[in-house]
Amino acid sequence: MARWDEIFSLPVQNPPTLEFSSADLVWSKVEGWRDNMDRVAVIPFARVGDFVRGESSNKECPTRFHVEARRRRALKAPFKAKVDGVLEYILYWCSFGPDDHRKGGVRRPSRSTYVPKKKNAGRPNTKRGCTCHFIVKRLIAEPSIALIIYNEDKHVDKKGLPCHGPQDKKAEGTRAMFAPYISEDLRLRILSLLYVGVSVETIMQRHNETVEKQGGPCNRDDLLTHRYVRIQERSIRRSTHELDEDDAVSLSIWVEGHRSNVFFYEDFTDTDTFTLGIQTEWQLQQMIRFGNRGLLASDSRFGTNKLKYPVHSLVAFNSDYNAIPVAWIVSPRFASGDAHRWMRALHSRVQTKDPSWKLAGFVVDDPLADVQTIREIFQCSVLLSFWRVRHAWHKNILKKCVENEKRAEILRQLEKTVDGVCRGDENVDSFELMIKDQADDPEFVDYFKATWCSRLGMWTTALTSLPLASLETCAAMEFYHSQLKLRLLNEKDSAVYQRTDWLVDKLGTKVHSYFWLDEYPEKNNFCRYWKDEWMSGLTYWRRALGIPDSDVIIEGGIAKVTNQITRDRKFVVWNPGSQFGICDCQWAEMGNLCEHMCKVINICRKKGTTRPSVSLLQYQKTLIDMLHRPPHDSLIRDHAVSFAMSVQKQLNALISMGSDLELRGPFQDRVIKTLENQIDREVSTGDTESFRDNVLRNKSKLNQNESECASGQEASNNITDNSSSELVDLTVTGNCVDGATAGEECPCTQMDIDTTSICILPPRLSSVEEVVGGNSLLQNKNAVQIDMEYDSLPSSYNAVCNLNKFVDNQHHHDEIEVDPSLMNDPVMASDFAVQCMMKSQNGIHNDGPEPTIAS
Incomplete structure (x- = not known):
């Protein structure tokens, strides 16, 4: 029991990389069999494959691990499970062992009645007696984790000598120098080229040319043989999607044979509908790579009119902003109540691979999408893409109207109505008025009434409640939709469109191959074999x-x-x-x-x-609303209070030289104490407006009694009234002080305050919790100028809020629009403010009219 207590106390290690090896783990020594000390580590069971691939990619000794032995047990047993009960036992062995087919090597008999053969069971370059192996145990007590026991981690034979790889001198000039099999990347490349119609001879010719350019083979992939490619081509040619006459049975057989590519599957039941989620290992990698801190977009209704079941695509955007499908969901309907099932499964799969993965935004194209579920699962903002509606209107106007001037007029009225709805100036009734104005085009009016009048209500609600995605996102989605249409719906026999087994088979083979080749950097070597389905390039x-x-x-x-x-x-x-x-x-x-x-x-x-675009105006409005009404725990509010504290300390330091001459009356002490209590209360509650009003009110009371103070006190107050307020204004406005010239000395340099600190958080400014908890507001009580310092807080806060003055400038309208950022993430708001300061260093002004924002 002590051994298992020690094992269960080990931390579960989950490296953030796609693949990891033993070098990325921290190994522990626990008591093992026959008083030996086992070298063990604990990882999530779902990541055992990543560990095996990472361990096989050892640069010092490239190899491949195969399953030498496996035992499984039912998850539910009729008896009580033991603490050390094993649900699954897997023995992984280096593929250069355990048998040794070299001269004088030891071979294990495959059965008790072993009859020696005239030929070797394996080539001497593939079986060399390597003893490297490890054991994976999935325990009944913790089925979600895997216990790895790795005692033999050296690639040596029983004599302790290197038996393959660069360290084996006898392996030089043989295939034992490299891994026994080609890499997964080369295998996918070959399969993809074969699926899109490239011949075996062409593949081998291009491969041999590449090897010759680099001066000969340097890894296992360079030893690719014509025979291997021919076998793969024959396997593809003989395969069929119709595994059974019954479509449902054929689909279930396909799912059983492609478990690694299925992240969610539910058959028809009395309560639930059929849903199949497809995601290959390559798609998962692209989702982790491009989806982390990025966008995912939904193309939810592909093939509604042609296919038996429509295809719901989830796409990520690469560095060129091309859409890459990272998952396909096949289901007869996509009701809002059903989406949470496959979304949770997809999110869990990604989180298992990379726990730090986080989505920045999710783009939907359906007004009935379950926005609340998306926000709950992916913890991100949701945007609306209007490309599908605009595309349908555009296409039908071109069909039903002949004159370009009339087409342009109808589209201009549609844009005006949609723009007004997004800005909050119009509602669904505006579409009815627009249709009445187009009475001279009865064909388009009939189409619009029959198709869109029943949908305008939900689209209007979505347009007013969700921010719009940018035109760049819409263009990328249009391009992906056209690519998928060319690559999937190109069969001569349209009857196959009514079979689901054909759909999932083609998505996982040909369609997947086209999109994989889109990311292949050397795809131009096969440009002479491109077809229409190879349509790729920039959006x-x-x-x-x-x-x-x-x-x-x-x-x-x-x-x-x-x-x-x-x-x-x-x-x-x-x-x-x-x-x-x-x-x-x-x-x-x-x-x-x-x-x-x-x-x-x-x-x-x-x-x-x-x-400017509606999405840019929505982003600007949301940013300004957040700046004027920051959340209680936001970064901007923390910075505003911390900045005020730093200004207070520096102002007190400036006048500390004259503080000894200062004489305070009892009335001022009482007012200062009242101010301190109110400040502490207002900062802790985050009510900045009440905070400012109270400060100004108490300040006026204090000014009414200035005549009762001594002459030394009057001098000190003059210092505060003149210098400190000027310092705060200069700190807030930078070089744009009214009446100041470029040649005047700026007192900000004496305070060591960076004017961009309004937007950039200083490294050691205290948070609100630190300020309130540490009683920073009560420090330096000897300073009479506390009212003036805290009067600077609303000024700096308002200056931060006045960022809209340069956001609204025409200079920023010139920029290409971007998707709205995370409004609920204060870090994203801070990043945007930093970009604003970098683009317009002197753009924050205290004078000038207030900008107006279209509602």
Whole structure:
């Protein structure tokens, strides 16, 4: 029992890397079998595969571990489980052992009646008697963790000599120098190229050229054989998606054979509907890599009209802001009450792999999405993407209206209505008024009434309650949707669209291969074999950034953009500066947001001829609301109070030289004590408005009794009234003091206060809890100027709140819009304030009219 008490007291280690080895763990010595000391560690059982892959990737001795023995036990047993009961026992052994097929090596008989064969059971380069192995135990008492016992961690034979790898001198020039199998990355590359139609000969030709360029083989992947690629090609060619005539039975067989790619599965029941969640290991890695502190977006209704069950895609965005599918969910419906089941399973899978993973935002495209569940599970803000509605309106207007001027007018009215709803100026009735104005287009009016009138209520609610995603996000989602359509819905026999086994098989093979190759850096080596399904590259928003401004001419109500390929054609854009524009290029005629419209939008925003995006205004409004009404425990409130404390201490230090001459009356002592008590109470409750009012009220009472003070006291008060207030103003406003010139000496330098400290948190400013708990407000009681110092707190606080003055400047409207950040995360607000100060160092002013924010 002492042994198991010691084992259960060990910490569960979960390194944040995708793969980890024994070098990343802290090993402990516990009493083992036959009085030996076992070298053990405890990790989550779900990460055993990551440990095996990491241990196989040892640079000093590359290898591969295989399962030599395995025993399983039912989770529920009729008898009481023992403390040391083993639910699962797995013995992993180095693939260069345990048998030794070298000359004079020892081989284990495979059965009791062993008959020697004329040929070796394995090649001498693959079985060399390596004794390296470890044991994984899944205990009944703790099924979620794995106990690893790793006593033989050296890749040596029974004689204690290196038997493979660079340390084995006899392995030089043989395959024993490298790992016994190719890497997972090369295997995925070969399978992906085969799935998209690249021939075996082409794959081997490109591979051999790469090996020759590097001067010969240097790892196991360089020893790829034609035979291995041919076997994989034959396996793909002979495989079939129809594992059974019954679609449901065939699907269940597929799930059993692809457990590693299924993160959630529930069949039809009396209460629940069928739901299947697909995520490969590569998709999980992309979700961890690009989703951490980033965005996830939802494409929730792909194939609704063609497929038996629609596909719900979750995508992350890479460094080029291209959408990468990180999970597919197949289900006959996506009701808000069902989403929590697979969302929790997906989030748990990611957290198991990387406990520090945290999402910054979740973009939905369905107004009925369960926003509360998303916020609860992913602990992030939720944004709304309007691209699907805009795409549908654009496509149907092009079909039902012939004249471009009329198309542009309808889209202009739609944009005006949507913009008013997002700003809070309009409601659902505005759409009805807009439809009445388009009575001369009965075909479009009939379509709009039949399709959208019943949905406008929920969309209006979503537009007013959720922040909008940026146009760059919408462009990326449009591009992904088109890619998925080309790669999935390209079958000649449309009857297969009604089979779920075909859908999940193609998603996990061909479609997955296309998206994997999109991230493959050497995919251009196979460009001559590209088909339409290989459509990849930058999104149309990113392509617009490559168009020179000189190639855009805006005149009247249209814009002309020069073709970047042939240079002999100019594309015409109606409604310039609007996402509801029209372009005569092929991509825009499909209802998409093309690069020409995106470029014109950017130029119009630079010139200030169009209003800023709704998402930017929503972000600005949320930031200003947070600055004026910070949460009780927010970073901004902590900084405001801490900054006031630092100003107080430095002001008291400035006048400390004259404090000995100061004579205070009993009335002032009483007022100061009252101020201290009120300040302590107001700071602890966070009521800054009441705090300011009380300070000003008590200050006026104090000023009424100044005539009763002595002459020395009057001199001290003059110092405070003149110098300290000027110092605070200079500290808050930087170099933009009214009446000050560039040549005047700034007293801020004497205080050692950085003017950007309003936005950048100093390293050792105390938090509110430290200030209140440490009675910092009660320090330096000998200073009469306490009223003046605390009067500076609201001034600095208001100056922080006046950040909207430079956010509202035209300079910032020129910037390309960004997604709204986390409004509930004070650190994100601080980061934005830092960026604001870096962009406009002298942009905070105390004078000038207050900006107005569109509601």
